[in-house]
Amino acid sequence: MTTPGPVYVLNGPNLNLLGQRQPEVYGHQTLDDVVTLCAGVAERFGRTVQARQSNHEGDLIDWVHEARTEASGVVVNPGGYTHTSVALRDALVTLEVPVVEVHISNVHAREGFRDHSLVSPVATGVIAGLGIEGYGLAVEYVCGRG
Template sequence: MANPIYILNGPNLNLLGSREPEVYGIETLVDLEQRCVRKAQRLGCTVDFRQSNTEGDLVGWIQEARTNASGLIVNAGAYTHTSIAILDALLACKVPIVEVHLSNIFTREPFRHRSYVSQAAKGVICGLGGLGYELAIEAVAAAVSDA
């Protein structure tokens, strides 16, 4: 796998570890990135881990992934439930896409049950905390090797 797996994180994920630890756990974004780097190394691949609170940044990175990434893991945060712009960018991105959420969005507020991201994703992993990112890396790596 020559190109990295892009891991894109949306708004407020920079607050992991301090924001609602009863929902999101105590692992920080830096901890999560290190976990992902280690998992990718064990699988013989690399990751490009990013976070932004800005929808336009995420759209730009998804467009960049079309040519620079072997696969894409997306935790779009609250944009999951609101952003048609992110959905449109994902639909134009022909690499394997896995949607990840630290919490189980289906056991939370009803507005979180709708995901635009999932309409473009090969799979969705939610409710497993940081382990979900590791499983997503495995899924993307397997999809790329099968292609």
């Protein structure tokens, strides 16, 4: 029996500032807290995570390409690229594993431009507004799929 690949947890621009940037919106927990949470959930399923963050669109796309052959699923918070990146959307559509889009805040209760996601139509599911707990739920979903 082959061990499933890691769950890729990919975070886009400004998520490196979690806990510092707009804590009234995003909370006080940090990206390290997100990674710890995801790793703990994955471990319960005998899995690992590959957690990465970049403020650069091309890095995210390269990691999605890598995930095509390495990952058992992808949890992605594209940050601002959610609303702007056709290139990231086009990379995600090539995946044959579950893809869960995660947002810490409820994007639908914020500025109007946040209502439109280019990622949601190609994601298996979307979790928004549950704080960093949404990441844990997403990892649990991915791990339960294979």
